[in-house]
Amino acid sequence: MKSVELFVGAGGLGIGVSQAGFNPIAVVDWDRWACDTIRQNKDRGLAAMKDWPLTEGDVSLFDFKGLSGPVDLVTGGPPCQPFSLGGQHQAFLDKRDMFPQAIRSVRELKPRSFIFENVKGLTRSAFSNYLEYIRLQLRHPDMVARKEEPWLDHLARLEDYETKGRHDGLLYNVVMRVLNAANYGVPQKRERVFIVGFRADTGVEWHFPAATHSQDALLWSKYRDGFYWDKHRIAKKDRSTSCRSAARAGRFQEMPTGEPWQTVRDAITDLPDPELCPGVASRYHDHKLQPGARSYQGHTGSPLDEPAKTLKAGVHGVPGGENMLRRADGSVRYFSVRESARLQTFPDKMVFHGSWTEAMRQLGNAVPCQLGAAVAIQVRSCLIQNA
Template identity: 60%
Template sequence: MLNSVELFAGAGGLGMGLSLAGFEHRAVVEWDRWACDTIRENQRRGHPLVADWPLHEGDVRAFDYMGLRDPIDVVAGGPPCQPFSLGGKHGAHKDERDMFPAAVEVVRQLRPRAFIFENVKGLLRESFATYFGYVLLRLEFPELVRETGETWQSHQRRLQRHKTSGSRSGLCYNVVFQLLNAADYGVPQLRERVFIVGFRDDLGIRWSFPKSTHSREALAAEKWLTGEYWDRHRVSKRERDAPPASLAGKLSALRQRNLRPTDERRAWRTVRDALAGLPDPEKEPEASAVIRDHRFQPGVRFYKGHTGSPLDLPAKTLKAGDHGVPGGENALVRPDGSGRYFTAREAARLQTFPDAYVFHGAWSEVMRQLGNAVPVALAHVVGASVARKLTEWDFAALANPGSPSA
């Protein structure tokens, strides 16, 4: 059994994905009491993905990691994203919520065989490029700590000199990062996030991010070449969307030749796909009332930049505002132009949480937890790929006892 330590666990999305990938958590650390209450409530209900989590409510910087007895295979987490969020103050290292230094320190202490960190797309903004490069260097060489009185810029230059020297002595990691769109991996949401993955140098592991499994082109083919998408949802021909003008010529040529795109990936999952089987909370309030976290929330307003998510595409990125839900975001737009807020249960489906997983707090608080979460399915894909490499290494070490040990 591979084990892990989960930092900045939130409502549990990343941790649940790693559980599905076969990791057993030795510690799960989260400071927010509402998110902790969500995990505790699901533990009380015996949810299998979190039932045995050793949850610790508190600051990741205050936890005693050296008290963990077993060597740790993976450290994972999503450091708070507000310092880098496109909707935040863009403070990066100046923002007291920047927890990348804390994450690096945990890696230094635990010396895991690998780590997985997730953050917002804004981390790749040009204005953050220098600091992001610094974060990557710190993760590559976690033992070269920042000295007392040393600025982060001076520390970065020292790390860069060490890297260019070619020295790989001590604790080092091979670090890669990539911007992943959750929709490309079967999540019904256009959610772009940066994943940073590192494997300890002495393992000699070479790893790359999993290939995407879903595509926009496959969805277009299901809609406008075969009609499979509309037929599956029993949408009449007069209610079906017309293809966008940019695709019309390509679709017409394929149709004339009776061909489908050569893309072997599956169709992007849409809002309609995700919500299948749930009653409309506005039109069927009595049926919706018996489903946990599925009550209608009035008051949605659409305006520029806050236009909601069309029913027959993956949802726009769910967001977590300072007070729950920002404006007209986190909302459904029907084909007739009307709309409403997503219920918490619908948002949970868009984040690929199981229906049996419940959330603690008022609607706005639950939506904040969901807006900050890592989609369970995406975490599973990345976690399973990392687990596969570590397991392959373990089998190779058993077959060749003389190889370097972990």
């Protein structure tokens, strides 16, 4: 099945889509560093992206009509700065908003389906009208704004058309949901909003994939049967004794279904600590100590035996002090690039172009590959069933 990947960044969603069985006929991003990362991994023969037809450039200038043949899926994460909790919340007033280009891709390519994702901040009440505007444009992509038409007037026209009940032209059935990556086996509590649509003539009935992992299962593994600690060979004296978590686990009458949340320890336990064992750590690509980590109120790092806190883009994260590991003894250090890639479920063979700061920006903006794959696999399955 053919796909088009927009705003690819370091390739988290794109890798997940490729792992789901889609073959990209176009991969587009404007960021030089992210494109260098993709090119470097293509040269290294990384399976997930070795055949990606990469275009470095502005999506707004990309000619979709130049692509041959029907497209099954368009995916991407339009730049999220207008909606991030760390940004200025300008939304539709922000020129960095690339959702209009995502909508243009649907209008011109007429794909059988699409997957767009963004930060959870897009669902804030302050942006509710604009989020509905995005949804209705994706549902009726042929209804473009008139020249100089204010967006609220365009929204009103879309609402009139939506409620009329008779729709001509291109039509998509669109659903949205906030997904927590930890619930899909990613060792990180990372919430993203996914917008998924199917062209109405496909006849697809679709819902988001059910969660496969849970906090309750992790609590059981820690405080009821002790399997988590035994698996990692943790001495009883060194095991976490959270009274609140143990009390919650004690209320379970039987083992919860599904797999336990994956923790930081699960993700990186086989890697040498770059601070304590720098010589051994240097044998691993992108795995060296970044100095300067410190803990302060509200920013204490990610506990070793929980899923990591959300990785942030930037040197210290937004608003600061995160992207850190907090050891059992309370000491902290920054995650290495390799560890951060593990927390985002990127392939171990993937390398990241640029300094630690630049690599962390790419990683902090990415969708976990495993989360992207979970959504894309279900989309592909429905497309196959309704071919």
